[in-house]
Amino acid sequence: MSDLLFYLYIFGIFLVGVASYKKIGGTKDFYIAGGNASVLRLTGSLLATILGSSAIIGSVNFSTRNGWAGSWFMICAALGLGVLYFILEKLRTFKGYNLPELLGDFYGIEVNKIASFVIPIAWTGIVASQIMGAAMIVSKMTSIAYTSGIWISGLVFIAYTCLGGQLSIIKTDFIQFLFIIFGLFFCFMYTSFNYDLGDALPLISYKFGYKELVVMLLTYSTTFFVGPDIYSRIFCAKDLKTAKKAIILSIVILLPLSYILSSLGIHAAALIGDRVVDSSLIFLIEEILPKSMAVLMYFCLLSAVISSADTTLLTASSMLTQIFIGNLKNKKSIGITRIFIIFLGVVSIYIALKMKFILSSIFLAFSIYSGAFIIPTFLGILGYRASKGYVILAIFAGGGLALIGKIYGGQSGNIYIIFAFVLNTLILGIPYIFKKKRDNLVKNQSTY
Template identity: 55%
Template sequence: MNQVILSLYFFIVIFIGYSSYRKIKGSRDYFIAGKDAGVREIAGSLLATVLGSSAIIGSVNFSYANGWAGSWFMLCAAFGLLCLLPLVDRLKKNKSYNLPELMGEFYGEEVKNLSSVIIPIAWVGIVAAQIMGSAKIISIFVDMNYSTAVILSGLVFIAYTFLGGQLSIIKTDFIQFLFIIAGVVLCFVYILKGNGEINGMGMINEKFDYLDLFIMILTYSSTFLVGPDIYSRIFCARDEKTAKQAIKLSIVILIPLGFILAGIGVYVSSNYGVDIAKGSVLMFLADRVLPQPIVILLYFGLLSAVISSADTTLLTASSTFAQIFMKDLREEKAIRLTRIFILIFGGFSILVALKLTFILPTLLLALAVYSGAFIVPCLAGILGYKCGEKYAVLGILFGGGLALYGKIMGGTTGNMIIISSFLVNFMILAAGRTRKVRI
């Protein structure tokens, strides 16, 4: 029965992609959904993108091991979106389709091309993290081995994104978000009605201190302030007011959701002991605790989370890399070339997912590289400060390289190196500052 349900779900997803494929009339539809999305569509897409399986499964698992500190994942996302609000007017004045185009407007063609190389490489790790999450869900739901589940889910993501582009993503993200919320909230309500305890370490504790929180804000919150996937949502909005209302609605939903996800992890840790949910807390609950109707809804919610994040990140990676070979995404060949790279990056993400099985570290490594490289120069450009193109290139390379090294090293020393990546990036840009420009 579960196999039939899963097959039907994937069929519907691909059908929606095909339906959108038939409605695409040009690059404006494929890359920014016609630039006519309303509050509901933008908010649903923002939330569905934020709540990928890597964020949901990762934050719940983190809470299982580290107590209420797991709530910081969603709170940091909300904080990043809050900081984004004052920048919306500046962003909407640009005619860009994505972040590399924006960087090109600020610093020149060389910076645009460099951004179009580094961002897709980092984003492969994020797509792979979504595929890992999907494979873990599918392997339990239909009793399939992990490798087969990785290939199956990866092929579905690739087909869906290949066909519909941004038009299908915006259309379906709100529905997928409803699945996500229903599955997670019903799970939390059910365990609240039980006799178990929800007692865990505080939001700041011996396993997660203020330095860890500061690093999370730098490398996680900052990707919502300056993030290619988030900006792609903003560029799809019909106007500034729509974008701002959607961001505010997303913040209001993310804050309580952070505590709900943390509460699920703390509940399992409090009542079922150490290491009992080593693979996935949510999968443990689905297998041992929850009734079948909630289990099915939870699985669909998690799969929706996967799809809504994977398609966005895969399209972002592919479209930005395609820009290396053309002037901009408005050219006639843009859609065709982007689809080719969707196949390439999607296939490579499947290979990464087959080799790695740890979702959260993969996600955080990718985000650390991106944030160290791009947060400072992009934010500086949005605020109207400009430096020489060569200095911007050096800032991106040194910032991203230091962040990568720090994340690999880990520990307190690694955290200090990650912090230094932002400072080094800033100093290089300051050294090459030329003049202030109006955006």
């Protein structure tokens, strides 16, 4: 029965892609869904994008090991969206389709091309991790083997995204979000009524201290106010008022979700005991939930994965297209983007077949991206400008140092990641300092 439901589910998704394909009238439809999304549709799309396998499976697993510190995943997302709310008016004046175009407006075409090349490399790892998450879910809910699940999930992502672009993504995101919310809510209610939480480590503890929180804020929270996937949602809004309402509504939903996900992880910790399991949430679904509720939860998780993977795949592919065609408003860009969707999708499938750890791969990608692009983009939105040479140096120095920190790991690695942001800021601040000195010198000379 589960096999049949799964195939009907993916067939329905494929049909949405076909229907959206027929409605694409130009690049605006393909890249930003016509730019006329309503509050509910935009909210559903934002939350469906945020609540991927990293957010749900990852935060539950993290709470199993670290107690209430798992709440920081959703709290950090809410904080990031809060910052986005206050810079939204400046951001909405931009008329392009993605973040590299925004950087190009700020600092020049060379910075645009660098971002269009570097970000997709990192984002391919994120797509691969979502495929891994989907394959794990499929292998648990059906008779399909894990490896076959990787191929099936990956090919579905590719076909669905390739056909309908942003139109198909935003149409299904709200429905997928409802699956996610209902599944998590019923799972939370069942475990809360039937099992005690018991003792758990607080938000800050010896396992997750202030230094780890700072790193999470820098590498995770920042991606919600300077993030390619989040911006691709915002550019779909029909106006500024719609985007602001969607952000507020998303924050209101994310905060209680932080408690729900953490409590699931804490329940799992008490029930698992000394046993070793691959996923705390999967353990709860398989061992604790009634069969009908378990099926709902599996579709909840599958919806979470799909809604994040398709957005990330389209975002990364559109960036690579810019390197070759320059302007995404060129009608040829859709065909080239579809080619890159297939290419990056196949690469992601290959990576998924080789990778073992979902959460670590996602944080590696976020660290590279955030160390390189958060500061230049945020300062650019606020109106700061620097020469392309300084910006390019800041991108490679910050991203490289963050990568070293993530590979090095531990407390020393966290210090490297924190310093990556400091270094990035210092490099971009050099021209401003020199300009102020020159201005003061000219001013002093004019008084004599």
